Amino acid sequence: MHGLVNRSFQLFVSDTFGREVWERSTQVAGISFVDFEGMLTYKETYTPRLIEGVSTILDRPAAEVLEDFGTFIVSHPKFEAVRRLLRFGGVDFVDFLHSLDDLDDRVRLALKNLNLPNAALHAAGENQFLLLCENTINGYCHVMIGVLRAMADDYGALVLLEHRGTQEDKEVVFITVVESNFAEGRHFSLGGGAYADAI
Amino acid sequence: MQMRSEALAILCPMHLLLDAQGYILQAGPTIAKVCQPEALVGKRFLDVFDLTRPRAIACFGDLQAAGAQKLHLKLRAAPHTALKGVLVHPSGDDSVIMINLSFGISIIDAVRDFELTNADFAATDLAIEMLYLVEAKTAAMSASYLLNMRLQGARIAAEEQAYTDTLTGLKNRRGLEVILSRLLKQNASFAVMQIDLDYFKAVNDTLGHAAGDFVLQTVAQNMVAETREQDVVARVGGDEFTVVLSEVNSEGVLRKIGQRIIERVEKPIDYQGHECRISASIGTVWIQPGEMPEISDILSDADVALYASKNAGRAMQTLYSPDLRKSSNLVGPQTERRQ
Known part of the structure; x- marks a missing residue:
């Protein structure tokens, strides 16, 4: 799996629930290291094990955790690049x-x-x-x-x-x-690229 | 075939229609937005746009006569955005000229300068995809760059460790060799001091290894303190140290530094209430500019001088000379310095 997925998931978990929850999740997942790099590739099996680990530690269904993860990568300021790239759509x-x-x-x-x-x-x-x-x-x-x-x-x-x-x-x-136009929405301009430095 | 201006505005939002005299008859909505607050219709084309290619065009008549062609232009007004264009004669004669413009590579600046949106581009225009790609690639590149920076940092730390003696934090033998070969490559003048601690074994034997380690750490700190900032102190064996002194211009300086080191090492070291007394013997080699010895030669010569000091009764320093080798009982070939 592309490291970006694991790395983003790591940032989501440690930002939302604390670094300790993430560390324990990697242990439950049986992974011997804690920090993922966005620009490296990891074994395919890591990602589902990490998701399961977080779900176990938090005692919440995986579906719910993943939905929050999806919201996080669009709305968190660290992931402004993701939001912008989607808005180009x-x-x-x-x-x-x-x-x-x-x-x-x-x-x-x-x-x-x-x-x-x-x-x-x-x-x-x-x-x-x-x-x-x-x-x-x-x-x-x-x-x-x-x-x-x-x-x-x-x-x-x-x-x-x-x-x-x-x-x-x-x-x-x-x-x-x-x-479609229920609320103001957030501003988007084509030329306003502020590139993410988090991933 | 006549085309309604509304349809033309959708297909080519940056088009211009000019009359035979070069006056703008009609302008697409995006080029009109770009040139705001100037109203384009009624202006002379060459008053608004500066033609950079083809270069041979001096007046509108030249442009008209040249037929269908590619154009490179610039806005005469700030921010002088560069534009690409293509000129055609839609009715087959000189009565009307059509020019369609695009931003080309200046698109990145243009969307920011003119606050362009998706609606300003034709649906078939690849501008949005290009902006998307530029942003996506920039984000990916910066992530890669950060990773490289982290890896680079880790590499430097690992190298630093590999060249460092973990007990004292001084350079180790590998670190020393790197420094010596660098100095030799620079054809520099420098001196190498081989320092052996005297009576250190007694400390180790009577007070134990912890005391020995403490003494070595203290001695290491003291040697760094007694040498100059540009000098390097290395621990190359159990109780053997090597000091590399760069930019030495007299024997006097060498002797002074050697003396300072011996005096400092001889100061008793307190280890948990026990007084540890040691001393040091020094053998020094001074490499003159122009000499090009091998590292092994230098260290061997320094050893010869060190043994001379030890034989002379310890707490001494000796400067190497070829005579020493003859009188020493060390087995080893005479080194030959290549000039």
């Missing part, structure tokens, strides 16, 4: 939703070795969408829900998100855009 939230089809390709353009599962958006009625995520990475869909929640907030849109289980190897998220 569209001028409003619905536009952004449509850009999710290309998200894995876009990410690969930036980081050749970071292979995210493909996600495809399908219209499901007026202002309603189904996002079908390949389940090549366990729990990815829950991270996506957290990301979508934070991005809706960023765009100032009011949305409902619901995980609808798995259909034919794809995890399904049901999205209802209640109002």
Whole structure:
């Protein structure tokens, strides 16, 4: 797994629950070191073990932890670069939703070795969408829900998100855009790049 | 085929239509936004834009006559943004000229200078993708850079450790060799002092290794204190030290430093109420500029001088000369200094 995923997860856990929780989680996961580097590659098995470790230590379902993780990487100031890169996807939230089809390709353009599962958006009625995520990475869909929640907030849109289980190897998220311009949203300008120094 | 200006604005938001005299008839919304507060329509094209290529164009007539072509331009007003353009004659004659502009590589500055948004670019324009890539790559590069910095720091720390004697913090034999070979490469004049502690074994035997270690640490600190900042002190064996003195210009200086070291080492060291008394013998080699010995020669010569000091009754210092080697009973070939 790309170190960026583990590194981001580490920052999320130690920032939200404290360094000690992270250290204990790596122990529970049976990993002999504590700090991950964003620009190195690690064994595929580490990531699910780390997620399980954190879930055990916090006594919270993994799905819930992952959803918070998704929200964290979009809304935390240290990850401003992630928010900005996602905002390039569209001028409003619905536009952004449509850009999710290309998200894995876009990410690969930036980081050749970071292979995210493909996600495809399908219209499901007026202002309603189904996002079908390949389940090549366990729990990815829950991270996506957290990301979508934070991005809706960023765009100032009011949305409902619901995980609808798995259909034919794809995890399904049901999205209802209640109002596109519900709130002010956060400012975004194309030329305002403040690059992340955290990852 | 006539195209409505609304359609043209969507397809080419940075287009300009000019009449036969070079006056702007129509401007796309993005180029109009870029040139604000100046209103483009009615202005002469060459008054607003400075043509940098093709260079041979002196007036609008030249441009008109040259036919379809690529243009390089600059805004005459600040911030003098560079633009790329292409000129065509849409109706096949000279009555109307169309120029479509783009930012080219100046896109990064332009989006900031003119606060451009997605809506300012044609849907088919790759500008947004390019901005996305620049930002993504910059973020990835800076993360890589930080990783490299951390690895570099770790490497330096590891190297420092490998050249350092862990008991005293002085350079070890490897560290000493690095320093000597650097000085030899620089063709420098320097001196090497081989220092052997006298009576140290007695301290170790009577008071134990902890006392011995304490004495070695104290001696190490004292030697650093008694030498100059540009000098290097190394611990090369159990109770053997080597001092490298750079920029020595007289034998007097060498003798003075040697004497200071001996006197300092002879000061009793208190270890948990026990008085430890030791001394030091010194053998010194002075490398004159132009001499190009091997490291092993230098250390061997220093040893010869050191043994001369020991034989002379300890607490002495001896400066190496080839005569010493003849009179010493050390087995070893005479070293030959290459000139």
